[in-house]
Amino acid sequence: MGRASAFLQGILSDISTGTGNPNGLALTIPESVYLCFQMTFAIITPALIAGAFAERMKFSAMLWFIGLWSILVYAPIAHWVWGSDGFMSNGNSDAWFKVLDFAGGTVVHINAGVAGLMCAICLGKRKDSGPGHNMVLTMIGASLLWVGWFGFNAGSAVTAGMQAGMAMTVTQIATAVAAFTWMLVEWAARGKPTVIGMCSGAVAGLVAITPASGFVGPVGSMAIGVAAGVLCYWGVTGLKRMLGVDDALDCFGVHAVGGIVGALLTGVFAIEQYGGTAGLIEGNAAQMVNQIQGIVIVFVYDAIVSLIILKILDAIIGLRVSDEVEREGLDLALHGETVQ
Numbered sequence: 001m002g003r004a005s006a007f008l009q010g011i012l013s014d015i016s017t018g019t020g021n022p023n024g025l026a027l028t029i030p031e032s033v034y035l036c037f038q039m040t041f042a043i044i045t046p047a048l049i050a051g052a053f054a055e056r057m058k059f060s061a062m063l064w065f066i067g068l069w070s071i072l073v074y075a076p077i078a079h080w081v082w083g084s085d086g087f088m089s090n091g092n093s094d095a096w097f098k099v100l101d102f103a104g105g106t107v108v109h110i111n112a113g114v115a116g117l118m119c120a121i122c123l124g125k126r127k128d129s130g131p132g133h134n135m136v137l138t139m140i141g142a143s144l145l146w147v148g149w150f151g152f153n154a155g156s157a158v159t160a161g162m163q164a165g166m167a168m169t170v171t172q173i174a175t176a177v178a179a180f181t182w183m184l185v186e187w188a189a190r191g192k193p194t195v196i197g198m199c200s201g202a203v204a205g206l207v208a209i210t211p212a213s214g215f216v217g218p219v220g221s222m223a224i225g226v227a228a229g230v231l232c233y234w235g236v237t238g239l240k241r242m243l244g245v246d247d248a249l250d251c252f253g254v255h256a257v258g259g260i261v262g263a264l265l266t267g268v269f270a271i272e273q274y275g276g277t278a279g280l281i282e283g284n285a286a287q288m289v290n291q292i293q294g295i296v297i298v299f300v301y302d303a304i305v306s307l308i309i310l311k312i313l314d315a316i317i318g319l320r321v322s323d324e325v326e327r328e329g330l331d332l333a334l335h336g337e338t339v340q
Helices: 032-050 059-082 103-125 135-155 162-190 195-209 216-234 238-243 253-270 285-314 324-327 330-335
Strands: none
Touching: 032 059, 032 103, 032 135, 032 253, 059 103, 059 285, 059 330, 103 195, 103 253, 103 285, 135 162, 135 195, 162 216, 162 330, 195 216, 195 253, 216 238, 216 253, 238 253, 238 330, 324 330
16 A cells, blocks of 8 residues: 555556556556545445434534544545455455455445434434425436446446446346335235335345445345345334334435345355355355454444544534424525425
């Protein structure tokens, strides 16, 4: 790993040939391209957290929280799991143990889900905690996510080879299976299948296949899709009632639960031919232990540090808007604008 340089000073990349800095992180693309790719992960993670505290947190508190959380939680965990010298990185030959996380199951989704849960606990419930979705906008958003997710998962191969192709294939399979599974579970439980439910199932499938996408094949992706559809549905219904928190957009139920499901099943269905590491079905039971250790470390570290940040901000500037602002609506009260 080369010497870190502020504002990319000293970063050498041959853009004409696509060869990255040999002392950096990107070995197949320019370092500047890899940096921009990683920035998308770094910003989508706190964006997911925002879904948990929607309609309650002060804008100023949100800015401080996201800034501090990104530095103190996201950056260390991303380095531990993906860094060339991370202590649980699959790419580090000297790692204490190796966690398989191809595109962000632990780094992004478990990380965001746990932080979202801490936010929901600290902020308390909304004054009006009814459904806040628009079916048309939800369908459009889920469709864009489905297509855009191929960039995250296939792109994480950082090459246009077999692994990228398989990552894209299994992403499609798991997402479709999870959406269909969620629909069936909801149909059986509530008597009616819904568009919102299928959209939620699709996102659950995308989340669960994310850590596994470069390591599993079609059979494993189908199993992951089924598990995501069933367990994430439980996460936003039964588990949510058990926890008693107002997680507005089910950040924990979909992203943390889906990320945990995907991380665990990566350890089961990983195929050495695809990702270089065998899982439980190929006789490597130790990989399951590695996955569990990674989940526990990320969960505990994230929960503790997120809670500390929230408590400090609450003591200094306060986290929650006033009742009057909440009733009026944050868009109008804080920003002078609203969606018609």
